[in-house]
Amino acid sequence: MSENAITRRSFLAGSAGVAALAAAGGYMSFGAWKQACADEPASDEGSWFAYSMCNACSSKCGYKAYVKRGRLSKLIPNEYDAHAQGKICARGYGYPAIVYSEDRLTDPLKKNDKGEFEVISWEQAYQEIGDKVKAILDSDGPQALAMVQDPRPSGAYYTKRFMDALGSPNFYTHGAACNISKASGFSQVIGAGDFSADVENSKMIMYIGRSVADAVRPAHLLALQKAHDNGAKVVMVDPRCNNSTVFADEWLPVNPGTDLAFLLAMSHVLIRDGIYDAAYVAENVVGFDEFAAGVKDCTPAWAEAICGIPAADIERLAVEFSQAAPAACIDAGWRGAFGNQYANSGETARAIAVFNTLLGCWNQKGGALFLPSVSAGKLDEEKFPAVPKPEGKKVGSEEYPLASSSMGVNVFAAQRAKEGAIKGMFFYNSNMVAGYSNPVYLQECLDALDLCVVVDIQMSETALCADYVLPECSFLERLELPAFNGGKVPSVSLRDKVLDIVHPNTKPCDEIFTGLAEACGVGEYFPFTVEELADAQLKSVGLSLDALRKVGTISFPEKAFEYGKAPKWKTPSEKIQFVSEACVAAGYTPAPTWVAPAVTPAGGNQFRLITGKQAMHSHTMTANCEPLMAITQDYDLTRIWMNADRAEQLGISDGDEVEISNDQHTGRCRVKVTQRLNPTAVFLPPAYGCSSKDQHTAYGIGLRSTDFQAYQLENGYGSTMSHEILVTVKKVGA
Amino acid sequence: MGNPAVFSVAAQCFAGMDEAGYAELTAPEVWEGFVEGLGASVEACASDGRSGACWIDALKTPPSFADYDGFCRCHFTGGLPGSALPVESLYRPDAAPDAARGAGYGAEPARYMEELIERMGFSLPPAYRAWPDHLALELDMLAVLQRSGYESEARSFLSERFGWLADYRRRLACLDDPAAPFFVALVDALIGVAGGEAAKAASVAADSCASGDVSA
Numbered sequence: 001m002s003e004n005a006i007t008r009r010s011f012l013a014g015s016a017g018v019a020a021l022a023a024a025g026g027y028m029s030f031g032a033w034k035q036a037c038a039d040e041p042a043s044d045e046g047s048w049f050a051y052s053m054c055n056a057c058s059s060k061c062g063y064k065a066y067v068k069r070g071r072l073s074k075l076i077p078n079e080y081d082a083h084a085q086g087k088i089c090a091r092g093y094g095y096p097a098i099v100y101s102e103d104r105l106t107d108p109l110k111k112n113d114k115g116e117f118e119v120i121s122w123e124q125a126y127q128e129i130g131d132k133v134k135a136i137l138d139s140d141g142p143q144a145l146a147m148v149q150d151p152r153p154s155g156a157y158y159t160k161r162f163m164d165a166l167g168s169p170n171f172y173t174h175g176a177a178c179n180i181s182k183a184s185g186f187s188q189v190i191g192a193g194d195f196s197a198d199v200e201n202s203k204m205i206m207y208i209g210r211s212v213a214d215a216v217r218p219a220h221l222l223a224l225q226k227a228h229d230n231g232a233k234v235v236m237v238d239p240r241c242n243n244s245t246v247f248a249d250e251w252l253p254v255n256p257g258t259d260l261a262f263l264l265a266m267s268h269v270l271i272r273d274g275i276y277d278a279a280y281v282a283e284n285v286v287g288f289d290e291f292a293a294g295v296k297d298c299t300p301a302w303a304e305a306i307c308g309i310p311a312a313d314i315e316r317l318a319v320e321f322s323q324a325a326p327a328a329c330i331d332a333g334w335r336g337a338f339g340n341q342y343a344n345s346g347e348t349a350r351a352i353a354v355f356n357t358l359l360g361c362w363n364q365k366g367g368a369l370f371l372p373s374v375s376a377g378k379l380d381e382e383k384f385p386a387v388p389k390p391e392g393k394k395v396g397s398e399e400y401p402l403a404s405s406s407m408g409v410n411v412f413a414a415q416r417a418k419e420g421a422i423k424g425m426f427f428y429n430s431n432m433v434a435g436y437s438n439p440v441y442l443q444e445c446l447d448a449l450d451l452c453v454v455v456d457i458q459m460s461e462t463a464l465c466a467d468y469v470l471p472e473c474s475f476l477e478r479l480e481l482p483a484f485n486g487g488k489v490p491s492v493s494l495r496d497k498v499l500d501i502v503h504p505n506t507k508p509c510d511e512i513f514t515g516l517a518e519a520c521g522v523g524e525y526f527p528f529t530v531e532e533l534a535d536a537q538l539k540s541v542g543l544s545l546d547a548l549r550k551v552g553t554i555s556f557p558e559k560a561f562e563y564g565k566a567p568k569w570k571t572p573s574e575k576i577q578f579v580s581e582a583c584v585a586a587g588y589t590p591a592p593t594w595v596a597p598a599v600t601p602a603g604g605n606q607f608r609l610i611t612g613k614q615a616m617h618s619h620t621m622t623a624n625c626e627p628l629m630a631i632t633q634d635y636d637l638t639r640i641w642m643n644a645d646r647a648e649q650l651g652i653s654d655g656d657e658v659e660i661s662n663d664q665h666t667g668r669c670r671v672k673v674t675q676r677l678n679p680t681a682v683f684l685p686p687a688y689g690c691s692s693k694d695q696h697t698a699y700g701i702g703l704r705s706t707d708f709q710a711y712q713l714e715n716g717y718g719s720t721m722s723h724e725i726l727v728t729v730k731k732v733g734a
Numbered sequence: 735m736g737n738p739a740v741f742s743v744a745a746q747c748f749a750g751m752d753e754a755g756y757a758e759l760t761a762p763e764v765w766e767g768f769v770e771g772l773g774a775s776v777e778a779c780a781s782d783g784r785s786g787a788c789w790i791d792a793l794k795t796p797p798s799f800a801d802y803d804g805f806c807r808c809h810f811t812g813g814l815p816g817s818a819l820p821v822e823s824l825y826r827p828d829a830a831p832d833a834a835r836g837a838g839y840g841a842e843p844a845r846y847m848e849e850l851i852e853r854m855g856f857s858l859p860p861a862y863r864a865w866p867d868h869l870a871l872e873l874d875m876l877a878v879l880q881r882s883g884y885e886s887e888a889r890s891f892l893s894e895r896f897g898w899l900a901d902y903r904r905r906l907a908c909l910d911d912p913a914a915p916f917f918v919a920l921v922d923a924l925i926g927v928a929g930g931e932a933a934k935a936a937s938v939a940a941d942s943c944a945s946g947d948v949s950a
């Protein structure tokens with residue numbers, strides 16, 4: 001074969017051909033290179049670092065990431081970061097492996113006529129998506145577009161701004177499948193979606209369905225440890241004896257879905273015996289009499305029959321709470337038992353806010369606190385032009401009027417897609433199909449769309465439904481906007497760019513949404529870079545991007561929390577509302593009373609299916625991470641938990657393979673027989689059951705609770721009621 | 735070991751090309767020479783002097799540009815069930831003894847290639863930043879070494895770097911795509927070249943040991 005211009009082309013030596021290789025003396029065989037690497041002493045020499053934040057869950061714990069020869073070499077937790085406090089969890093250490101995963105998406109993809117994805121250029125992707133968005137806007141208006149995102153510092157800003165620019169109010173978080181009932185229920189009572197238990201100073205703290213040792217934020221776990229060490233009474237109310245129970249004085253294996261009865265009965269005792277903070281209630285509360293009348297019959301004996309906690313324990317705990325108050329409270333939880341699980345989750349959240357009020361513990365040392373935060377101030381409008389607020393109401397806001405307006409009912413937007421009202425949906429960092437509710441139903445919803453765009457780093461089950469998949473670079477390859485953290489001393493932390501972009505055809509979300517905005521004809525709202533915006537936000541609070549880059553976290557001591565300061569109640573009455581007109585309008589009683597869960601297991605081989613957290617996984621997003629899945633495999637963590645007494649009745653032994661079945665799904669897995677579980681439930685570990693073959697590590701491992709879950713929404717609040725599932729369990733081969 | 739032009743052309747096939755580039759490369763005068771040269775390379779490397787060239791027929795007529803381009807768009811990308819990126823790190827098992835699959839991007843072969851490219855005064859092309867151990871670059875490095883007269887280094891590189899192609903061939907063979915047989919044949923030929931060279935190197939090493947020459 002003759003050499004010519006075509007056949008001499010070289011990627012390394014350029015297209016002009018190859019001259020004699022002057023540096024061939026630098027050739028080193030692979031064997032010699034490996035030996036040289038092995039001989040090199042381990043040291044930080046030649047390395048540098050940047051501050052970043054973990055992305056394996058929503059906590060965003062800060063760390064210092066060291067880079068040597070272009071690769072991540074070491075992670076050191078940032079002791080000044082509000083969430084890390086010098087620690088990160090297994091997820092934090094394992095998740096960076098995602099950077100080099102073979103399952104990373106490397107190019108923009110479009111689904112072709114055969115239903116297969118193929119590579120297209122960014123230009124083509126932007127052009128085609130932009131044309132389709134404009135067509136939807138012309139034919140159906142901005143109400144026909146929706147965005148679902150799981151908030152991250154840049155993602156939350158850019159996705160919201162993008163939808164605002166398009167004029168669509170249909171902007172959703174993952175909340176309906178996480179903590180919407182909690183936030184919405186609290187809001188009805190105290191006008192705020194969350195509060196923070198002053199755990200480390202508490203004399204008595206109760207967790208309901210929450211395990212800070214499983215859903216790890218190191219700061220929370222450290223606080224619990226301090227409370228335990230300080231002699232606080234720690235009570236864990238959870239159908240499962242979770243891993244935080246090592247710090248607890250008591251575990252109450254409540255019947256799942258009945259926490260509300262337990263709370264109403266404890267409130268009954270406080271009021272009946274006059275051991276609540278009457279002065280605080282008189283000064284701050286609207287609707288106490290209605291609430292008191294409603295719980296008059298909610299005796300501990302009544303509650304015992306429902307929740308399974310002995311009446312004597314309910315009596316005793318209520319008294320202990322009153323004795324510990326105001327340095328006592330029920331923790332706010334996160335997703336736990338009342339974030340989105342049951343038909344009564346929102347009302348359970350209301351009851352918790354009411355109970356804490358009866359203790360008079362708001363903003364008291366050891367009680368329940370409203371911690372300050374700092375946010376970016378006003379920016380230069382010429383550089384960062386204001387986007388007009390979209391007109392119209394968010395889809396779902398009328399059907400689910402109690403739902404937090406900042407979260408919205410995401411799956412209802414999907415339902416409206418199936419019904420033809422929503423034509424185009426965008427997803428950022430959101431795996432709705434696998435993680436939010438019934439995957440088959442949600443897939444049908446997305447299939448009905450004219451346009452489905454997913455921005456992700458790997459092919460999630462939601463991305464599989466997309467017309468276009470836009471590949472984001474990983475969290476370690478991008479600078480994000482500063483994250484402002486509330487706290488006793490509020491602070492701001494930074495996710496800086498640690499690594500050069502590994503796959504050159506991936507982009508950070510700020511560039512992706514800026515490109516989409518330009519293609520959709522609203523690029524005038526994005527005339528800035530993420531660096532410029534981050535710096536401007538920080539300058540608005542007296543800092544700068546350069547300053548934050550040097551330390552990773554900066555606190556605002558001048559904004560520190562002060563005990564005893566009366567909160568401003570952002571309720572209609574500007575007081576704590578034990579009664580709510582909005583709840584009445586949604587079909588609930590004015591003050592929280594008993595609402596039964598939607599389903600009740602009949603016994604025999606029927607159970608309620610519940611799920612929760614394991615310390616190394618966060619829903620579907622970490623399952624495809626090899627080091628974290630290795631922990632799952634090493635410790636056999638995909639097994640379903642079953643109460644030992646029930647297992648014996650059914651002839652099921654530890655390690656047996658069982659078939660779990662209901663009208664939605666049937667699946668098999670092995671069983672962990674344990675006394676650490678309420679007998680009415682089986683506990684299915686989260687994160688597993690991936691059905692995307694593109695995720696080589698996660699695919700086909702374990703079962704997924706959403707497969708057994710019907711598409712259903714909590715009245716008024718709009719949560720997905722993820723524990724309202726009945727299944728039958730039988731031993732395979734029996 | 736063969737003509738460096740053969741490895742350059744093969745490299746371009748795995749790199750993905752636009753229509754004009756593909757037309758140039760597959761023009762009969764170039765392509766016939768390539769297939770002939772590839773056969774000669776296999777023969778030259780084969781320890782028994784035979785090509786075993788059942789792959790030649792599949793290479794004689796390259797796929798249409800539409801089929802070639804369709805293959806590249808569907809398979810030379812990451813994260814899909816049909817992904818078949820020709821990247822060594824994805825096919826070299828990790829150091830862990832039970833690792834069934836490759837180590838992910840950026841494993842030892844990538845770090846080696848990155849450093850080798852730098853040591854030899856080249857720049858890693860931006861499009862290959864994620865995969866310095868892409869087959870196109872490895873073949874290109876081989877051609878560069880040959881053209882520069884570094885035959886011994888080229889032989890060392892050839893015998894060390896292409897052992898993963900058998901696994902990669904298995905991956906390609908699973909693909910339901912009209913252009914898959916073309917790429918399978920191309921890899922078969924490369925396995926012939928690299929396998930023959932590796933066998934020769936092993937034979938030389940064995941002879942050296944048998945004769946007590948420990949300096950090899």
